[in-house]
Each structure stands twice: as C-alpha cells, then as structure tokens.
Amino acid sequence: MSENNNESQKPANFISNIIQQDLDSNKHTAIQTRFPPEPNGYLHIGHAKSICINFGLAEDFGGKCNLRFDDTNPEKEDDEYVESIKEDVAWLGYRWSELCHASDYFEQLYDYAVELIKQGKAYVDSLDAKQMREYRGTLTEPGRESPDRNRSIEDNLDLFARMRAGEFEDGKYLLRAKIDMASPNINMRDPALYRIKKAHHQRTGDDWPIYPMYDYTHCISDAIENITHSLCTLEFEDHRPLYDWVLNQVQTPAHPQQIEFARLQLKYTITSKRKLNQLVTDKHVDSWDDPRMPTISGLRRRGYTPASIRDFCDRIGVTKKDSFIEMAVLENSIREDLNEIAPRVMGVLDPLKVTIENYPDGQTEDMQAQNHPQKPEMGTRTVPFSKTLYIERDDFMEDAPKKFFRLSQGREVRLRYAYYVTCTDVIKDDAGNVIELICTYDPESRGGSTPDGRKVKGTIHWVSAEHAVDARVNLYDRLFSHPNPAGTDDFIAHLNPESLITLENCKLEPSLATPDEDTRYQFERLGYFIKDKQSDKLTFNRTVTLRDAWAKIDKANA
RNA sequence: UGGGGAAUCGUCUAACGGCAGGACAACGGACUCUGACUCCGUCAAUCAAGGUUCAAAUCCUUGUUCCCCAGCCA
Numbered sequence: 181m182s183e184n185n186n187e188s189q190k191p192a193n194f195i196s197n198i199i200q201q202d203l204d205s206n207k208h209t210a211i212q213t214r215f216p217p218e219p220n221g222y223l224h225i226g227h228a229k230s231i232c233i234n235f236g237l238a239e240d241f242g243g244k245c246n247l248r249f250d251d252t253n254p255e256k257e258d259d260e261y262v263e264s265i266k267e268d269v270a271w272l273g274y275r276w277s278e279l280c281h282a283s284d285y286f287e288q289l290y291d292y293a294v295e296l297i298k299q300g301k302a303y304v305d306s307l308d309a310k311q312m313r314e315y316r317g318t319l320t321e322p323g324r325e326s327p328d329r330n331r332s333i334e335d336n337l338d339l340f341a342r343m344r345a346g347e348f349e350d351g352k353y354l355l356r357a358k359i360d361m362a363s364p365n366i367n368m369r370d371p372a373l374y375r376i377k378k379a380h381h382q383r384t385g386d387d388w389p390i391y392p393m394y395d396y397t398h399c400i401s402d403a404i405e406n407i408t409h410s411l412c413t414l415e416f417e418d419h420r421p422l423y424d425w426v427l428n429q430v431q432t433p434a435h436p437q438q439i440e441f442a443r444l445q446l447k448y449t450i451t452s453k454r455k456l457n458q459l460v461t462d463k464h465v466d467s468w469d470d471p472r473m474p475t476i477s478g479l480r481r482r483g484y485t486p487a488s489i490r491d492f493c494d495r496i497g498v499t500k501k502d503s504f505i506e507m508a509v510l511e512n513s514i515r516e517d518l519n520e521i522a523p524r525v526m527g528v529l530d531p532l533k534v535t536i537e538n539y540p541d542g543q544t545e546d547m548q549a550q551n552h553p554q555k556p557e558m559g560t561r562t563v564p565f566s567k568t569l570y571i572e573r574d575d576f577m578e579d580a581p582k583k584f585f586r587l588s589q590g591r592e593v594r595l596r597y598a599y600y601v602t603c604t605d606v607i608k609d610d611a612g613n614v615i616e617l618i619c620t621y622d623p624e625s626r627g628g629s630t631p632d633g634r635k636v637k638g639t640i641h642w643v644s645a646e647h648a649v650d651a652r653v654n655l656y657d658r659l660f661s662h663p664n665p666a667g668t669d670d671f672i673a674h675l676n677p678e679s680l681i682t683l684e685n686c687k688l689e690p691s692l693a694t695p696d697e698d699t700r701y702q703f704e705r706l707g708y709f710i711k712d713k714q715s716d717k718l719t720f721n722r723t724v725t726l727r728d729a730w731a732k733i734d735k736a737n738a
Numbered sequence: 739u740g741g742g743g744a745a746u747c748g749u750c751u752a753a754c755g756g757c758a759g760g761a762c763a764a765c766g767g768a769c770u771c772u773g774a775c776u777c778c779g780u781c782a783a784u785c786a787a788g789g790u791u792c793a794a795a796u797c798c799u800u801g802u803u804c805c806c807c808a809g810c811c812a
Binding site for chain 1: 739740741742743744745748749750751752760761762763770771772773774775776804805806807808809810811812
C-alpha cells in the first residue's frame with residue numbers, strides 16, 4: 181500500500197490482476213465494465229456481488245461502468261423491474277456512467293445480422309423447436325445439419341427481411357448462425373440468433389416482431405459500449421467461444437474480453453429469480469421486499485446498510501470456485517457497520533412488570549443515557565424512570581444458576597443508567613406464570629454505583645411503564661432451515677416456520693415514539709432495529725441480533 | 739461414455755518454485771453500567787498417488803471428487 185493512499189485497499193483477485201496487467205501492458209489505457217441485468221425480477225444479494233465487482237473494479241482503476249438492461253425477451257420483462265433495479269444499484273452507492281439498453285441496439289444488431297447472412301455465416305431455418313432439438317444431437321453425439329442450412333444468401337436475405345416485416349407467425353422461422361453442428365460445444369451447433377416473437381416490448385413497443393438472442397446480443401452490446409472486460413458468471417464459460425465467434429465475424433468497434441467468476445451462493449437462502457418469484461407469487465413471503473428475502477430491497481427493509489453489503493462483497497472474494505458463504509459473514513458485516521453508527525436505545529420486547537416497592541408513588545426522574553458509550557460525540561438523551569417498570573421476561577429467572585447475572589429472587593442487578601434493584605417477591609397468576617416482580621431499589625445507587633463500592637455483575641434494560649411507547653416488533657431469522665434449499669427436491673418444504681416472529685406488545689423508551697425513518701437503532705442487549713416503512717402501526721424490524729454469549733452458555737447447559 | 743471449469747483450516751480466501759498467511763466461525767481468557775463492543779490467546783488446511791527439484795500448494799504424470807452445458811431464456 182502506498183503511503184499517500186488513504187483509501188482502504190481492497191484485496192486483489194484474479195480479475196483485478198488481469199486488469200492490472202492489461203493496464204501495465206497498455207492493452208488498455210482505461211477500463212470500461214458494465215452490469216447487465218435482465219429486467220425480469222428484483223435484484224438479490226448475488227447481483228450485489230456482480231454489481232460490486234463491476235462498479236467496484238471500475239472505481240478502483242479509475243474506469244467507468246455502465247448499467248445495461250439486457251432486455252431482449254419482452255415476454256418476461258417489465259418496467260417495474262427496471263425501476264427497482266435502478267433504485268437498488270443507486271442505493272448500493274454506485275453511479276453508472278451510461279444507462280443503456282440492449283434494445284437501444286436493435287437496429288445495429290439487425291444490420292450486423294444482415295452482414296452475417298451476406299457473408300454466408302447465418303441462415304434462416306424453418307425447423308420448429310422440436311425438430312431443432314432433435315437435430316442438435318446430444319452431449320456425446322454430434323448434431324445434424326438442417327435441410328435449410330444451404331439456403332441461398334438471396335433467399336436468406338429475403339426471408340429475414342420478411343421476418344422483420346412481421347409476415348410470419350411466432351416460431352415459423354429462426355435465424356441461426358452457421359458454425360458447426362458437430363462441435364463438442366453445443367453452443368456452437370448453429371445457435372439461434374433471432375426468433376420471431378410478436379410481443380410488446382416495454383421500450384420499443386410494437387416496432388419489432390423479431391428479437392435477438394442473448395448470445396448474439398450481449399457480445400455486440402459490449403462491443404458497442406467499448407467494454408474492455410465483460411465479467412459474467414461461470415455458466416457462461418461455454419458461451420465464450422460463441423461470444424468471440426460473433427465478434428470475429430462482424431466489424432465492431434471493440435472486442436471485449438469475457439471473464440467468468442463464480443456466482444454467490446449463501447447458505448440457508450436461495451438466489452434464483454425463479455424461486456424467489458415463486459415465494460412471492462405463492463405468498464410464502466409478503467413481497468419482493470419482505471425483510472426475509474435475500475433481495476436488495478428486502479435487505480434494505482430489513483435494515484442492512486449499503487456499506488455493509490459492499491463490505492460483505494469485499495470479504496467473500498472473487499474466484500472461479502463454487503462455494504457457499506456462511507450467513508455469519510453477512511451478519512458480521514452488518515454488525516460491524518451498525519456497531520459504529522447505531523444510536524443506543526432501550527426497548528423491552530417481552531415485558532414483565534416490575535414494581536419498585538420503596539420508590540415514591542407518582543415520582544418520575546429523568547435519567548441521562550448515552551447514545552453511544554464509545555462515541556460521546558453522539559450525545560445523550562433522557563429516559564424517564566418511575567415506580568412501575570417493564571423489564572425483559574428473559575432477564576428474570578427463578579432458581580437461576582450461578583452464572584445467571586440477571587434478576588432472580590434475592591439478587592441485585594443494575595438497571596441501565598438508573599438504580600440497583602433487588603427482587604424481593606414474585607407474583608404469579610393461577611396458572612403459575614410469573615406476572616409481576618416486587619423489587620426494592622437502593623437510592624444511593626443512582627448513576628450505576630454505590631458509595632460502598634459493591635459489585636453488581638448484571639445490568640439489564642428497562643422501560644418506565646407509564647412513559648412506554650407501544651410498538652410491534654418483527655423478529656427475523658433465516659428463511660430456510662436447510663443450508664442448501666435449492667439443492668433439495670422441494671425447497672418450499674424447507675422454509676423456516678420461525679423466519680418471522682411478530683411481537684405485538686413491545687414497550688419502548690419514549691424517544692422511539694417518533695423514530696427517524698433511516699436510523700438503525702441498537703436496542704441495547706437485543707440487536708439492531710429499523711422502523712418498518714410499510715406499516716401504519718409503529719413497527720420495528722430486527723436487522724440482526726447482537727452476539728449473545730449467554731445464549732451459548734444457556735444452550736450448553738440445556 | 740462429449741465439451742467446459744474447479745479442488746488450500748469448519749466456511750471463504752492469500753501465497754504464482756523459497757517460513758502455508760488473513761477473514762468469518764468455534765474455543766479459552768481480559769475488560770465491561772450492553773453476557774454487546776474492544777483486546778489477548780488457542781484450535782484448524784494444500785483432493786490422492788507417483789515423479790522433477792537443494793526446495794512443490796505451485797511444475798510433470800496418473801487418478802479421484804464436485805460444478806456447468808443438449809431454451810426459439812438470460
């Protein structure tokens with residue numbers, strides 16, 4: 181790292197190494213990348229990896245990155261997705277150099293196809309889909325040439341023009357590249373270039389009855405935009421020979437280098453647009469931005485920050501190896517960010533009433549609480565204290581083990597930013613459930629310590645009953661209970677029934693009555709929470725819990 | 739039985755012929771008005787077998803395992 185470089189250095193990877201070499205050798209003087217989503221669904225965490233790679237690399241090397249919509253299949257695409265994709269990319273903190281659409285190139289793509297036909301490198305085929313499959317051969321046997329393969333250039337030109345003119349029904353003809361039906365690479369067995377599809381396109385309307393295929397479109401789009409490094413996922417590795425073939429036949433301004441990397445796979449979730457779509461359509465989740473979804477919009481609503489997602493992408497690296505990232509890595513990234521920026525507050529999720537027997541009736545005291553113990557510059561706030569409080573039900577235990585540092589009969593704890601209290605009595609209902617605790621407080625302990633200097637191991641959070649704000653809290657957990665749901669026969673069967681637990685009677689400190697919309701709060705000792713923007717009732721979504729050493733001890737003892 | 743890829747701590751990821759390093763997780767401990775944070779420490783890996791070399795994760799040979807490809811989807 182150079183001394184005057186105050187940017188935090190990102191780890192190098194095989195792609196950044198290639199770029200560095202290309203720059204060093206003057207193959208390129210600047211780099212241009214692109215993020216090319218198809219607008220047929222919402223972006224998810226896997227796309228975030230690709231976004232961070234493409235935009236991140238451009239940023240790191242002082243280059244540019246375009247946002248390009250790969251909109252060549254109007255039947256599956258929608259403007260709703262276009263808008264969500266733009267929002268998500270911008271939210272992640274990236275700004276595209278150019279906003280492009282493959283459909284911007286339809287006219288040029290058509291001209292290049294005519295060029296191909298004139299060179300005898302493409303032909304109009306009348307085989308239907310079923311026949312074409314039969315002619316294609318198998319993985320181990322070569323395919324057979326279509327009877328139309330040697331149609332004259334004049335006839336091909338005429339037919340292709342009439343395809344464009346809309347003279348034929350869907351599926352009647354197909355423009356195919358003339359390459360090699362015996363190629364061991366199936367993508368090279370005369371792949372389709374254009375199909376007839378009389379569908380309305382969200383941008384070009386009804387201008388086109390024919391639409392170009394991905395393999396033909398993508399490489400030319402890259403070339404038109406002068407992309408230097410065309411980065412995509414591993415499954416396109418087999419397509420690279422075709423990518424290069426097309427660009428070798430026609431005169432384009434550039435010949436980008438396609439480089440493939442492994443797509444992100446995260447344990448306990450799925451990153452397949454089709455499956456994600458199914459979860460929404462079949463109502464297993466509320467929406468694309470349901471906080472349990474691994475979509476960018478879901479993570480946003482869950483309270484994840486753009487910085488945490490970028491940090492996550494830096495941590496997971498870029499390689500060609502299939503891998504599964506543990507959820508803990510993502511959680512670590514968000515905890516690390518939120519620990520720095522989240523103001524601390526107190527909220528009781530599962531309230532248990534506490535009466536301070538020796539505290540004056542009707543008295544209220546304003547306690548000073550720090551918004552961030554490690555960052556005094558974040559200031560303080562007042563939290564009202566009174567005779568009747570709520571504490572967390574989990575913070576009381578009858579017959580508590582020695583290691584339990586919280587409230588139990590006869591034991592003393594500190595109420596955060598307030599007094600020491602000792603539990604003297606436990607009140608139960610007829611069923612034997614604890615419904616109230618009677619405590620006494622030590623008036624000398626205000627401020628968290630006593631003149632006699634006695635130690636109190638436990639500190640718990642609390643909320644004054646009469647000042648409490650009622651709220652709903654959504655506790656989120658992993659969406660699936662299987663580490664690789666996509667790899668099972670029925671991923672729906674592995675949905676985690678406890679992925680969402682809604683608590684309706686939470687009691688929060690008064691400052692949370694009007695929370696800031698974009699602030700992620702740390703509810704002390706519980707986790708990080710953000711106000712849910714879609715609910716009318718005051719609702720907080722839990723982004724992630726705090727690490728919980730007690731949970732481990734408790735579990736180990738169980 | 740075709741073609742294309744990939745194999746390093748539990749999980750990710752460095753090392754590109756020269757001390758297998760880092761992160762996350764786990765486990766211990768210190769600190770603590772959050773059982774959080776922070777700090778310290780521990781555990782832990784080169785797919786296998788041969789070969790080349792003073793020296794191999796790295797080069798060669800032979801295997802093994804895993805992933806992708808037979809849409810007029812991207």
